[in-house]
Amino acid sequence: MKHCKATRVAGSILAAAVLFAAPAAFAHESHGKATPAAAVKKEQKPWGVAGDARDAKRTIEIAMTDDMRFTPASIEIRQGETVKFLVRNKGKVLHEMVIGDKTTLDEHAALMARFPGMEHDEPYMAHVAAGKQQSLVWTFNRAGDFDFACLIAGHYQAGMVGKIKVAQLTPGAAADLAEGEVRRVDKSAGKITLKHGEIKNLDMPPMTMVFGVRDPAMLDKVQAGDKVRFRAAEQGGRFTVIEIDAVK
Ligand SMILES: [Cu+2]
Known part of the structure; x- marks a missing residue:
């Protein structure tokens, strides 16, 4: 579990850096809104931060199927956007949608291959039983190219991966x-x-x-x-x- 601890520490440093660097860039997004007192502190990840459903202006449906595919498998998002994903499992086995960057997903996939029964529960993932659906709300406050994947042993390796492109908020x-x-x-x-x-x-x-x-x-x-x-x-x-x- 050394790996998880290291990730968390790195995340905290990142979060601190963002606190100092980001407010000016997003000031117009938050005007007039009081900061809600979050029950659990939201952790800044390189690919964003947990979102509030009421801030989600867009819902994107993602279908997961037993041919190890996400549909759509490519998503474009604007920096600062909060998206509600409606994750539907149209297959007969468990699938999940985990958002991250390639390095993190590779690491987690390796861990899942070693410990297939391991259950993660983070705000950037949704595990969905066969025939069910679940929502995942995420705020993409960082620009960049990210991935989403099903890390269930064998699924990631079979190519159950999608792309998320977060376009930079232009100064203009x-x-x-x-x-x-x-x-x-x-x-x-x-x-x-x-x-x-x-x-x-x-x-x-x-x-x-x-x-x-x-x-x-x-x-x-x-x-x-x-x-x-x-x-x-x-x-x-x-x-x-x-x-x-x-x-x-
Ligand atoms: Cu899967």
Whole structure:
């Protein structure tokens, strides 16, 4: 178990480094939100940190099958994004999804091959019995190329691995946020009317207009009269709000 202890120590050093280095980069992600008192201290891993389901703006379904495959086997994520994975075991034997980097997964896989009955339980893994499903919420606050794998003895070796690419948050990204005020929210139509300032990335002057939304659930967070910051994009000729947050 020397290996596990070493990993934990390395993780703590990493976590401390992140505490000092990261806040500025993510400041806009957390504005207006109180820091929840976590029951268990979340450990920063090179591939991210345990996430809160309420911060997950995206759910990704992952199917696991007895041909030792994940579907999809390749996922793209934006740095800072919290993702809820809905991990479905469509096979007849136990499978698991473990997120990590190749070195860590290789080490754990070797351990699992030596001790097939070993049960790990970390926030970046989901063990799912045949025919069942389980969710896993993870915040990808570090950019990079990571893997996810089923480390059950024989499965990893048979190629049960997927790729996660976390794209770096570009320094210019925050500048794409436009400011506005909510005039109307139409949940049933999935539309929001915003009186907005200049939208630089769309080269659009200030005006009041109707936008579609990437996900109708976004409309639960805002109401008419709210001052907001939002990111909009043109998708298939339709102006769509990609993200929106009320400014407190
Ligand atoms: Cu498996």
